[in-house]
Amino acid sequence: MTTYHINLEGDVLKVRFGKPGNGDQVVRDAAVRLDEMVVSGELSGGKLLKIDGPASVAVSYLIAHKISQLYGAIAIFDPKIGKQGYKTYIVAATHTPAYKLGELVETDEPQKIKSAxxxxxxxxxxxxxxxxxxxxxxxxxxxxxxxxxxxxxxxxxxxxxxxxxxxxxxxxxxxxxxxxxxxxxxxxxxxxxxxxxxxxxxxxxxxxxxxxxxxxxxxxxxxxxxxxxxxxxxxxxxxxxxxxxxxxxxxxxxxxxxxxxxxxxxxxxxxxxxxxxxxxxxxxxxxxxxxxxxxxxxxxxxxxxxxxx
Structure with a gap:
């Protein structure tokens, strides 16, 4: 069982912690998974990749290093901002004029709030x-x-x-x-x-x-x-x-x-x-x-x- 899970669902990279582990092990497990996804073509690049889920600072740097060059822009989900009831992402890396750094990307993906x-x-x-x-x-x-x-x-x-x-x-x-x-x-x-x-x-x-x-x-x-x-x-x-x-x-x-x-x-x-x-x-x-x-x-x-x- 891994200390960090990474899966691609459409244009959203879903990430979450797995079994307990030190930060160095989490980074190594995340790196192995990202390499697998790149080699297999699962992470093949595109205009925008959205990332949803918790990540340590070290893992965030790792993800940026591994895949930022594959996508025109990368946006990170932030539950504290945006329209209530829907997920909103912040553009944190961009290589294209189509997306500005710090731009909010509002989606129609529902985010339950009644049970928060x-x-x-x-x-x-x-x-x-x-x-x-x-x-x-x-x-x-x-x-x-x-x-x-x-x-x-x-x-x-x-x-x-x-x-x-x-x-x-x-x-x-x-x-x-x-x-x-x-x-x-x-x-x-x-x-x-x-x-x-x-x-x-x-x-x-x-x-x-x-x-x-x-x-x-x-x-x-x-x-x-x-x-x-x-x-x-x-x-x-x-x-x-x-x-x-x-x-x-x-x-x-x-x-x-x-x-x-x-x-x-x-x-x-x-x-x-x-x-x-x-x-x-x-x-x-x-x-x-x-x-x-x-x-x-x-x-x-x-x-x-x-x-x-």
Missing amino acids: IKVVLCGPPQSGKSCLREGLKQAISNIKGAPYPYVITACPDGEGAWFSDAARRDLDLAKRLKDEYKAKFTPEFAQKAAGWVRSANTPLNIIDVGGQITEENRLIMREATHAVILAGDRAKEEVPRWEEFCRDLNIHIIANLDSDFYGTEDHIVTRSPLLTGSVHSLKRGEDVSSRPMVQALARVLAGLCGSSL
Whole structure:
């Protein structure tokens, strides 16, 4: 079984992650598959190739290197933009005046939005939300039949999806890059992030927000459907405020978790109707996807999308 799947459906290259694997293995598997498709003539070139599905930065570079010269233009699906109900692609590479760089390519390919689940990870700062986010992403991706979890980083703190992998290799470098990328949480950013959440129409979306109850977070979170509250030992007294914040926004709370940084094991107290308990040692750079609480939460999120577990 491969770590990365690539298939051509009409003029759309469908891509998705497969079995768990390190980034280098994912790149090698993707390269083998692309070479097979080029040699067989399946990828024979044309005016426009659209790409739909999740890809790491490394795989994105690989795809561009392998096939961009075969097509007049390549466009990438972005679920945050375009007309609701239909898929829209952004032209990311072009060798022809027929398509301009950055041009939006709207299609009549339907994109279901009624069932879109938008789960916000919220709670006090320094609780480990970004670590939980990455663990959830991996855990859900390993559930057979579960939709790919599309992550929206709705806080300009510099800790995007890249941070976890970078921290596992060089924590000091990852922290330095994060500080360089960090930006201010302005009303303009909040408006933009709220638009991302509003337009997101993939089946399962995970939104990572800042750790303060603010008007900016109110603007962003009001577009969510469900919430997971995570709080560390030093901030448990703030949990009732976050619960009230979510209720005011009519967001259904599906999990209320303690972040036990110095703990050695997870504890699941209740599973339904509310997942409660603790998840231990949410440290940057560690793979937490196999933790019992992370696994339990992953199953809850997949279940919201109708996945049979």
